[in-house]
Amino acid sequence: MSAPAAFSPHRELGLTDAEFELICEQLGREPNGVELAMFSLLWSEHCAYKHSRKLLRRLPTEGERVVMGPGENAGAVDIGGGWAVAFKVESHNHPSAVEPFEGAATGVGGILRDVFALGARPIAILDSLRFGELDSLRSRHLLDGAVRGIGHYGNSIGVPTVGGEIYFEAPYEHNCLVNAMCVGLAKRDEMVRAAAAGVGNAIVLMGASTGRDGIGGASVLASAELGEGDEAKRPTVQIGDPFEESKLLECCLELLAKGLLVSLQDLGAAGLTSSASEMAAAGGVGVDIDVARVPLREADMEPFEIMVSESQERMLAVVEPAKVGEVIAVCEKWQTGAAEIGAVADHGLVRVLRGDEVAGEMPVAALVDGCPLYDLEPAEPEGWIYGNRATLSPGADAGETLLALLAAPSVASKRWVFEQYDSIVGSRTARRPETADAAVLAIPEAETAIAVSIDGNGRRVACNPYAGTVEAVLECAQNLACAGAEPLGLTNCLNFGNPEKPAPAWQLDRSVQGLADACEALGVPVVGGNVSLYNEGPEGPIYPTPVVGMVGELPDPEATAPSSFVAEGDAIALLGPFEPGLEGSELTKQRGELGPGLPQPDVAAVAAACEAVREAVRAGVLACAHDVSDGGLACALAECAIGAGLGCQVDLQHLRERGCSPEEALFGEGAGGFVLSGTREQLEALAGEGVEVLYLGKVGGGAIEIAAGDRSLSLDLADAERAWRSLPEQIETPN
């Protein structure tokens, strides 16, 4: 026996006994303290993807526009003219659940670094947030902190926050989700990969000094469930400094533009340990890191602390020895730190030195690729494993129901949130939040524009992980179609519960399959992603939440159709294979009747509808285009009306002829529906092979009037608007 059972430091660090034995085998000895700390981080779920990597191999990653795919700091696609857009979404869930302001702020900081590590200038941020119901004090605290944190970092660094989405659902009460997506713009010939190369080249650590903050932060927090006593984990949450990052960003872009770097990598979870090891692994080389040369905030830090610190705003570069002086001069201009801390070596090891002393020595392959990959043991749960809570009064008529749906925090206007973000810096924002279904950014450098959308309705994924995930991909594609954009690539963040338990394992397995199949069918490659597991609170797992971010290209940013009506008298039509159902809908949630089950969307038919809408937008024949989503057709029509200050008179008779009940026609949800307005002739001319167009009615008047048999409704526009804009009162003066 090498160690008494009562004292097993590897268990404290989250490694199993079998994993510890495997480490000993690969080293040919027991690891020392530095080595054990480094292995425990790189073999954590967050870094090693040990429960998800096998599943992720199902995703299609190839495409003719793909410039960089999974495995790089971010994915990138070609947009012509020698330019590429890089993008990635990443989670900062557990840090945000413990300390929402710093957790969300550093989530933004981290995803920005992933993008500028490629040599891309960040041009947009989007966020996907999940909290518990707003009547909980905790949820309001987490929402407020996360929104302030995102604003603090994004606003001060001068990157616009152009879009996002938020859902409020009880299963996120203890484990909120904060996923941040960044989009960057790069000249293709200035982009770099994160692979160390050139034996003898210098390794330069740039940016902030290294402190004890965030030791084991992202990697430890993200690889275990949340529970009682999490307040004690606050010291593991990193502290963000957007000014430091702003300087570091400009400095890195200048260094790359001048061709001074061989490669560049950000320091994220597991700090120097993961960035040095991963760069070495990608380049098939070894590295020597001398911790005595790392600039420190506190003088007495131990080698293991320096190697695992998650202090923010740091980047690691590989530089040819002759260029180190020039690199340091550029860093001095930007008043950001730079220290040569090591060198690329040919020994295939990560060697941690402190001056002349060797503090740790491990094969790169063992650290980065040695972690065992586990097969999941999925089992479909019996019945609905989440709660139900009825909030809608049983006798509500159709008008009252629509008001309740419009006021639902997940449906209501998010103006309170997005006004706290700078959405316009950079002069690219052609469509601001809530004026179109997707964010639209002009790229005059390449004489083109891009549209970006981020989506993922966890409640519907909980009802059916496969179909719900397919819907999330389709929702993004539909949003892009409304902007007139054709999808180029997709990134994702898979937020799930504990993969070692059968039900979350089953959700993850089915969801990844749905993601793979939908991307395959749409021909959209997955260029990057992130996995966040162990999202559970005392009451069980979160809703399974695959967040999908999609980037598309459009020739003319000004052609993007607005998401609200434009003119009195315009015709209103429903386009697409929309088959509304009440399963998993906002209405069913409010009735407290949620349960498993969701119909499978017809991906090919939705793709055909997207193409028809995209071409119509590009041709300029649509006054308005808005996809039907949360709250169903009635909510989509109300949103189009409120945004314009114009009412509408519609009749859902045609939809009812498809077999929908009045309630399904009004409030049912599902993929594939677009609300369009324009001239009746032009709208009806959009019908074609596999694309159905139903005439619904006309824009005009001061009321939302919807004829739907015995559930017909007429709502004063002002009342609908009051409900839809009620989020501030629900946040600031609840109950």
Add this chain to the structure above:
Amino acid sequence: MRWGVVQFPGSCDERDALRACELSDGEARLVWHEERDLDDVDAVVVPGGFSYGDYLRAGAIARFSPAMGAVAEFAAAGGPVLGICNGFQVLCEAGLLPGALLVNESMRFTCRQLELQVAALSPQEGGQSSNLPDERLSIPAKHGEGRYWAPEETLDALEANGQVAFHYAPGQNPNGSARDIAGVRNEAGNVLGLMPHPEHAVDPMTGSTDGLKVFEAVAGARA
């Protein structure tokens, strides 16, 4: 017309300002915060952002930069200076404009399109004031510390002298500014500061081109 746009570490809107200067029919270059020489420029923009991080008080550190020393001399010699958002805060901290910008009444950063009422023309001749048309401009504002404040006597004097350049249109004050003041100028009329962002209202794609009028008015003050 050649513009200089000051760039501090932490500036955010300097590239937007450069573009706006060019769209208003001028040339423009960045002025690095360590520069002291403004001989080649006809007008200066101190742009928006978070100069030096602004962790202390907005603009409190930037006022000590070498470039701001040069801007103060440039302004004293009658050169036109436009401070936008953080630039307005910096000019107030530097004493080139009266008053101060406090944290928004809502205690939150706010970004929205709003309307500015161009204030009544100044009695002074030849200053920028007379070049600004008496009308409403649609311009976005985005800031967390934009609540204009000055002692009551100062506010009275600013109004009497025609130094209030812009008011927020009635009901659109986003931050609780005293007397709805959105922008002020110095007594000589050549230094103008405002919280909203005219450089983000220069392109029909982003919704308004009214901001160009502000740049044109500042250029006109060079006369």
